[in-house]
Amino acid sequence: MHYQVNKEKRDLRIDFIRGVVMVILLLVHLEIFSWFNFIVWERIGLISGAEGFVIVSGYVLGLVHKKINLKTGFKSSALRLFERSAQLYKINLFIVVIIIALSALPFIDLTVITTFKNWSNGQVYELFPNRNEIWYRTIANILLLRNSPHQIQILGLYCILLLGTPIAIWLFNQGKAKWVCAICIIIYFFNMSYPIRITQAQFEYAFPLLSWQILYIFGLTFGYFKEEITLKLSSKNYHYIVFFSGLMTFGFMLLAWNSPNNAFPPNVNLGWIEANTFNDLHYRFFDKSKLGILRLVNYACFLTFIYWCLTYFWRPIKIIFGWLLIPLGQASLYVFIMHLLFIVMVEAITQFSDVKPTFQASSIWFNTLLHASCIFGLWVMVKKKVLFKYVPR
Secondary structure, eight states: OOOOOOTTSOOHHHHHHHHHHHHHHHHHHSOOOOTTHHHHTTTSSSOOHHHHHHHHHHHHHHHHHHHHHHHHOHHHHHHHHHHHHHHHHHHHHHHHHHHHHHHTSTTOOOHHHHEEEETTTTEEEEOSOOTTSOHHHHHHHHHTTOOOOGGGTHHHHHHHHHHHHHHHHHHHHTTOHHHHHHHHHHHHHHHHHSOOOSSOOGGGGTSOHHHHHHHHHHHHHHHHTHHHHHHHSOHHHHHHHHHHHHHHHHHHHHHHTTOOOTTSOGGGOOOOSOHHHHHHHIIIIIOTTTTOHHHHHHHHHHHHHHHHHHHHSHHHHIIIIIHHHHHHHHTHHHHHHHHHHHHHHHHHHHOGGGSOOOOOTTTHHHHHHHHHHHHHHHHHHHHTTTTTTTSOO
């Protein structure tokens, strides 16, 4: 039943978690209300898929580049990281240019990915350049990552984080890992008190670099020093940590079910916390864009507990869910890029961008079918390797 570790092969538990993250991101970006929303809309805790995308990416890079540093040296590692960052940057530019070109066609409506609607006040934000804008300003905004679909903005964050990764790894090699972690903590708390969008790129409205770097750096550190951390952590202490994480995860889940979010039917709100108190608590400690401190704690506990569950109950979990989630996790970048197609297709069917997503008994089963079809459609595309020659994975 336990997961069997093979150092020569990739860790399927991580692929599984990445698959979960990809599914959550797809479901959240397809803004229709289905039964899946009772899981992915901050119901299993005050967390989202974005945190998982960042921290797991850092963790995997830490694992991979520790091996590269030992085998071929720091220079080879740094070059690969720069190449990956350049690849993601070019992907961003290519997607934006394609969307601008397709938007010019009269029979294609891409409003769902060229705008962002704030459902709390109904305001719509234009994410792409106005056709009347001066051409050189348009080009500058595209090159500076100031125009892109909000559904893939996190790629811009990842691109910038990759550029700074060689510095962190060089310091790791100099025995300065504690310095790296201490600096990223200081930067995080500084940005909590004095928010700055340092790059002015569009992704920083949702994922401010100086706040979100803490997830990536800690993931990178744990990946790079996985063996050292594992050796220092006794079995007894590990199980204490898991027990605490499981208890906290359950507590955060109960807290989440007190959310006054009126998109859900009233009878699913536990009602233990008054609405204004909950909203104030959420804004101060769990806000997503600021990456509130308790949101970090929630995610750390959740990830620790889930990883333990995957380790000790791997066989049944793999049989039930692995066939779907592992392939999606192994091709996570491909899935992340291609999910834009499904957003556009579902918008064409439902016009979901015009209606605030809320629980409706008359449509919830149809919406659930749409969500499930999109997940399965991406899985089929991965298994059939559709456009694998052109779309990076």
